Amino acid sequence: MAxxxxxxxxxxxxxxxxxxxAMLRGGMPHALLLTGPTGAGKSTLANDIAxxxxxxxxxxxxxxxxxxxxxxALEHDNHPDLHxxxxxxxxxxxxxxxxxxxxxxxRDLVRELSLLPVEGxxxxxxxxxxxxxxxxxxxxxxxxxxxxxxxxxxxxxxxxEERLLETIRSRCVRIxxxxxxxxxVEALLVDEGLADAPLAARLARLSGGRPxxxxxxxxxxxxxxxxxxxxxxxxxxxxxxxxxxxxxxRDLLSRTAEMTAGLVQAAQPGQPARTSRGRRGxxxxxxxxxxxxxxxGAADDPxxxxxxxxxxxxxxxxxxxxxxxxxxxxxxxxxxxxxGEPGDVRQVDLLDDLEAAAGRVQPTFAATxxxxxxxxxxxxxxxxxxxxxxxxxxxxxxx
Ligand SMILES: [Zn+2]
Numbered sequence: 001m002a003x004x005x006x007x008x009x010x011x012x013x014x015x016x017x018x019x020x021x022a023m024l025r026g027g028m029p030h031a032l033l034l035t036g037p038t039g040a041g042k043s044t045l046a047n048d049i050a051x052x053x054x055x056x057x058x059x060x061x062x063x064x065x066x067x068x069x070x071x072x073a074l075e076h077d078n079h080p081d082l083h084x085x086x087x088x089x090x091x092x093x094x095x096x097x098x099x100x101x102x103x104x105x106x107r108d109l110v111r112e113l114s115l116l117p118v119e120g121x122x123x124x125x126x127x128x129x130x131x132x133x134x135x136x137x138x139x140x141x142x143x144x145x146x147x148x149x150x151x152x153x154x155x156x157x158x159x160x161e162e163r164l165l166e167t168i169r170s171r172c173v174r175i176x177x178x179x180x181x182x183x184x185v186e187a188l189l190v191d192e193g194l195a196d197a198p199l200a201a202r203l204a205r206l207s208g209g210r211p212x213x214x215x216x217x218x219x220x221x222x223x224x225x226x227x228x229x230x231x232x233x234x235x236x237x238x239x240x241x242x243x244x245x246x247x248x249x250r251d252l253l254s255r256t257a258e259m260t261a262g263l264v265q266a267a268q269p270g271q272p273a274r275t276s277r278g279r280r281g282x283x284x285x286x287x288x289x290x291x292x293x294x295x296x297g298a299a300d301d302p303x304x305x306x307x308x309x310x311x312x313x314x315x316x317x318x319x320x321x322x323x324x325x326x327x328x329x330x331x332x333x334x335x336x337x338x339x340g341e342p343g344d345v346r347q348v349d350l351l352d353d354l355e356a357a358a359g360r361v362q363p364t365f366a367a368t369x370x371x372x373x374x375x376x377x378x379x380x381x382x383x384x385x386x387x388x389x390x391x392x393x394x395x396x397x398x399x
Contacts, residue, residue, distance in 0.1 A: 007071070017045070031154040032173055040210055056121075085125065085126070087129050094133040189215070199218070206329075223266070231329070254311075256323040257311050316387075319386065331370055337355055
């Protein structure tokens, strides 16, 4: 894959990047909505666009140069004119926020944007997982979308844009990101020094076109091992007894929580994939003084919770959603083996187990189970207890 001439880091999304570049050249809309599956690269593209808008290099064709003062501030996640808003709390939502409210929300962002830009240039706000804004948060945000502060670009990302009010969607220019071709994910992992060729091939398959997932797994080998174990356990569970099912189900949930914690830790914000190749020069010595971002110590914190029994509700819910995702992959792979197309399975390391299990299940198994997994996903979104959802899944997971 050819390296881009400018400092864009988004990979495997040529159409989306071309659209973003065209806007940077021809005039940026006030609000952008980046849509696509989780892990496809929406955040990376949002950061690329923000960097390009804030870059101070005299040649706009080089934006983002990744070398100027502004680009370096972004690298350390402390640019004063880049504002971020993301999910928070047990429900992993973006709340309305505001004075007197504990959690940062839309009103806090709106207040920040009402002040003048610090650097006097462009200003950017990235609202990650904007589809997780509560309804009152969306209503509060609408006013800003209708009358955005001068010189401000709002970048929203969403994996499920149907959750956004039509009035919000209609005021944004949309850029769609699709799944990234497997070869591109492989090349990305190898180029970034995150995996050798065989591991890159395996991770690229496993990620199903979502480089973010592949990168996270490459950085957290222990999580990759757990993921394989969870898949294998699910296959064994098809023929387990009822009492085993409930016990194993709970165990799967805590194993997935452990895996997710490992992935989150590996993907601490402010730690973009950095390799010697990725950084072009360090600038004049006086200018290059390292700036410690406030969160930079957090990744090494020995007190980061492991697979504790008392995992907070938001993490248990997130873990259950991840488990449902792995489960879907298992069903999908089972269906492929059933159809005699084992070459397309995502979990190649499970091939023997998949073939054994495929001989045991009914032809309608995959369709039935996918329906149940969809329902489970909806119930989790509706804040049903993750344990109850998983119990129901394991009990109905029969050949
Ligand atoms: Zn720059």
